[in-house]
Amino acid sequence: MEKTVIVTIDEAGNPTIKVEGVKGPACAALTADLEKALGSVKSSQKTAEYAQTSATNTLKAGVK
Amino acid sequence: MSHVTAIELEVTDLDSIEKAAEECGLKLVRDQTTFKWYGQWVNDYNSPDAAYKQGIDPKDYGKCDHALVIPGAGTSQYEIGLVKNKDGPGYKIAYDFYGTGQNLKKLIGEAGEKIKQSYVKHKTIKELAKKGFKLTKTENKDGTVKLTLKGF
Numbered sequence: 143m144e145k146t147v148i149v150t151i152d153e154a155g156n157p158t159i160k161v162e163g164v165k166g167p168a169c170a171a172l173t174a175d176l177e178k179a180l181g182s183v184k185s186s187q188k189t190a191e192y193a194q195t196s197a198t199n200t201l202k203a204g205v206k
Numbered sequence: 207m208s209h210v211t212a213i214e215l216e217v218t219d220l221d222s223i224e225k226a227a228e229e230c231g232l233k234l235v236r237d238q239t240t241f242k243w244y245g246q247w248v249n250d251y252n253s254p255d256a257a258y259k260q261g262i263d264p265k266d267y268g269k270c271d272h273a274l275v276i277p278g279a280g281t282s283q284y285e286i287g288l289v290k291n292k293d294g295p296g297y298k299i300a301y302d303f304y305g306t307g308q309n310l311k312k313l314i315g316e317a318g319e320k321i322k323q324s325y326v327k328h329k330t331i332k333e334l335a336k337k338g339f340k341l342t343k344t345e346n347k348d349g350t351v352k353l354t355l356k357g358f
Contacts, residue, residue, distance in 0.1 A: 145357035147339055149330045153349035155215065155322030157330065172337065179333040180326055181216035181296070 147172070209251040209304040210243060210267050212260035213318035217288060218296040219329055220272065226324035227274050230313045232286070238273035241287035243302035255317070257300045262289055271297060276313070282306055286314070327351055 146162040159176055161169045217223045224234040247264040258264050270287025284307040288297040299318060303311045314321040331341050334355045343354040 145339070147334055147355045147357070149326075149353045149355070151323050151326050151330075151351045151353070153319060153323070154317070155319045155326055157326050175337075176330065176333055179218070180329055181218065 147176075149176075209307070210247075210257040210262075210264075210300055210302045211251070211253075211255045212257040212262055212289075213299040213314075213322070214255070214260075215299060215318060215322045215325065216291070216294075216296040217299065217325065219332065220288075222325055222328040222332055223274075223288070223297075223321075225328040226321050229324045230321050231276065232274045232310075232313060232321075233277045235273045235275055237271075238275075238285075239270060240268055241270050241273045241285040241301065243268050243284050243307070244304060251304075257298075260298060260300075261292055262298065262300055267300075267302075270300070274299075276309065279309075284310060286310055323351060327353060331355070 145164050148160040148162070150158045150160070152158075157180055159173050161172055164172055220234065220236065227234045245268065247267055249264075252259075257267065266289075268287070269289070271290045272288040274286035274288070276283055276285075284302050284305060286299060286301040289300050290297055299314075299321070301307055301310055330353060334341075334357075337357065339355040339357040341353060342356050343352075345352040345354075
């Protein structure tokens with residue numbers, strides 16, 4: 143799947159980062175690096191791929 | 207009036223602020239160590255965004271590390287200072303929004319939001335380019351900028 147990053151910057155200049163097609167930790171790392179570079183980031187969205195890290199993670203999420 | 211404000215934006219990349227400045231009609235002058243303002247602190251601006259409340263001592267008003275200027279403006283035109291943060295990386299954006307500072311305010315936005323949005327845009331494109339992402343779409347809608355970048 144194609145890797146896509148969508149960054150939406152609102153009128154006040156606050157960015158929201160959305161990553162698609164990058165699984166689990168790699169997605170989190172990509173988002174974290176960008177957040178750090180931009181200084182202040184309002185929020186970031188986790189997409190479906192994030193849950194695809196491993197069965198263990200999915201299970202933990204299910205227990206909660 | 208000495209109404210010096212500091213904008214809530216941590217500028218860590220001069221190339222990106224240079225591009226953002228151009229989009230706003232300003233020019234980055236690297237290593238310009240003073241910026242034009244009222245010239246004298248008379249303790250008449252004390253809002254939360256006042257520069258001294260953002261860590262810039264009033265005795266240092268007018269001092270900066272780099273400046274943003276209106277190209278071709280007259281000598282009475284105030285300027286914007288990029289002031290190095292004392293407690294971390296990057297620069298703060300400080301300027302006197304009174305008098306001819308009103309012209310600067312129009313260019314960068316009431317609270318600096320126009321230059322902030324543009325800076326974040328250019329910084330995003332630059333950072334993601336390092337990771338192999340290429341900008342494929344830019345959409346402007348209702349004042350919001352949406353960037354789509356793809357990595358292959």
